[in-house]
Amino acid sequence: MSKLLFVFAGLVMWMLGSVKAQNDRDIPVPTPAQLTWQNAELVAVFHYDLHVFDGEKYNQQKNRISPIEDYNIFNPKKLDTDQWIKAIKEAGFKIAILTATHExxxxxxxxxxxxxxxxxxxxxxxxxxxxxxxxxxxxxYGIQPGIYIGIRWNSFYGVHDFMVNGDNQFAENRQQYYNRMCEGMVEELMSRYGDLAIVWFDGGAHGPEKGGPDVLSVFEKYQDNCIFYHNTQRADIRWGGSETGTVPYPSWGTFPFPFSHSANQEVVLANNFQLLKEGDPNGDYYMPAMSDAPLRGYNGRHEWFWEPGDEEHIFPLENLMNMYYKSVGHNTSLILGLTPNPDGLMPEPDVKRLKEWGDEINRRFSNPLATASGKGNQYKINLKGKQEINHIILQENIANGERVRKFVLEGKTSDGWQTIFEGSCIGHKFIHQFDNMEVSEVRLTVLESKGEPQIKNFQVFDFSNTLK
Known part of the structure; x- marks a missing residue:
């Protein structure tokens, strides 16, 4: 009888193991390019175009429909891309994107x-x-390059929202010419400059099914380990639903559709882009959100391009830290817009603020009091006696997918275990900031998961919130 029970128990364990393995296989996982993207956390996009040199405030609506009269205003006499990249390197950025073409x-x-x-x-x-x-x-300088290609608008060729105006033979011929030119530019940019981290088609890129150029096949011919963002055929990441540099919590790295703008557009755009902001924990496709904002977006301004006398609109350090918590700390990579000036240099006030920001991130997060990692449902950190803590960082091993669905963080105080936070999504990184709490132990308990939880980092911190 005991032998039969042993065999039965073994069969049950085998069945449970098979279910677990099946669950593991069902978890969407990132491609190598997506993993690189999320590990980067901070991404710079440098906006540079003819109207940087016109001495006027940038007017997007006007610039989309008004050709620049004299393109020889383009004259960056002191151009120094090394200076641009050194500025972001010191701030901790890992990827940089350049607007090869814009509107x-x-x-x-x-x-x-x-x-x-x-x-x-x-x-x-x-x-x-x-x-x-x-x-x-x-x-x-060890930064991964990316290229931004703007073909949705082209004021010089009279293209608006992907298309040439008109419905006659002349317009049709011009559309075909424009599409071929766009495909040719993509081939040049994909084939001449080596491996890229990301190609970003601003506003998307209509494919042939919508009368636009076939950019995806060109991209896939030359770049096999690169983020493609995006058109109606493919999106490796998704827009985070605003240009505030933040997303709400939770923001899952998975999505219900294979690309973000598609036949499901009504669902995607509903409720102020709620699906784009939050993702879907049950989504079948790995497509993490990105957060984006310009550095010069403070006090009512929102400047992606350099403008004269605009330094007062550089975000203060406190605002940038808040942005960091609500982007990187909410499981997204943050794309920050930077603006070289007409001389071809990053303005010194911008460079200074970037350095201050990178230093503050390092000050806060480079020295954890303790760290834990592993597999399973519970993780515990024992501190050296009672210590004050005020920040916790959690990271899953997202190479094997987002698995945690519900968790609780607790600290052991003089009055016993006290709840610090109850949450759902961890993903690449979750940062929780809270009032000082004196504890001797900190505990992470995963209450629900899809497959076995895999925690890459569980870190606790104590530092002053005073900005230096």
């Missing part, structure tokens, strides 16, 4: 298919290539 349609490299490019200007005798300079600077 004017002007290309910041030597294009053979788009005559409206650096070949056309007097600067550097028409031989400049800022994309090349940028990528080389990135690799020099």
């Amino acid at each position: 004017t349609g002007f290309a910041l490299y030597q294009s053979d298919v788009n005559p409206y490019s650096l070949k056309a200007v007097k600067w550097r005798d028409g031989k400049g290539d800022i994309v090349k300079d940028f990528v080389e600077s990135c690799r020099k």
Whole structure:
């Protein structure tokens, strides 16, 4: 009888193990490019275009429909992409993106298919290539390069919202020409500058099914380990639903559809982009959110491009830290917009603020009191006697997917175990800030999960909240 029970118990354990393995297989996991993206946490996007040089405030609505009269205003006499990249390197950024083209349609490299490019200007005798300079600077300082391609609007060619105006044969011919030119530019940018971390099509990129260029097949021909963002066929990340540099909690790294803007657009856009902001813990596709905001977005402004006399709109350090908590600390990577000036340099006030921000992040999070990691449902940190703590960082091993669905953090005080936080999503990183609490132990208990929980980091901190 005992032998039969033993066999039966073994069969039950085998069945449970099979269910667990099946659950593990059902968990969406990131591609290597997506994993690199989330591990980067801080991403810079440098916006540079002709209207940086016109001495006027940037007017997006006007610039989308008004060609620049004299493209030779483009003359960054002191251009130094090394200076740009050193500024973000010191702040802890890992990826940098350059606007190779934006809404004017002007290309910041030597294009053979788009005559409206650096070949056309007097600067550097028409031989400049800022994309090349940028990528080389990135690799020099250990930053992964990315390229932003704006083809949705092109004021020079008269393209608005992907399409040439008109419905006659002339418009049809121009649309075909524009589509071929866009495909050619994508081929140039994907093939000439080596491996990229991300290609970002601003506002998306209509595919052939909507009358636009076939950019995805060109991208996939040359870049096999790169984030593609995005068109109606593919999106490796999703917009976080605002340009505040923040997302709400929770923000899951999974999504119910294979791309963010599709036949399901009504669902995606509903309730002020709620699905984009929050994701879906039961989604079948790994597609983490990104948070984005310009550095010069303070006090009612929102400037992606350099403007004269705009330094007072650089976000204060306190605001940037709040942004960090609600982006990186909410399971997204933060894309910060930076604005080189007409000389071709990052303005010193911007460089200074970036350095202050990086220093403050390091001050807060480089020296945990204690750390734990492992697999399973419970993790405990024993401190050296009673200590004050005020921050906790949690990280899952997202290489094997987001598994935690419900958890509780507790601290052992003089009055016993007290709840610090009850949550749902951990993902790549969850940061919780709270009032000082004196504890001797800290405990993480996973109450619900999909598959076995895998905690990469469980860290506790104590530091002053006073900004230096």
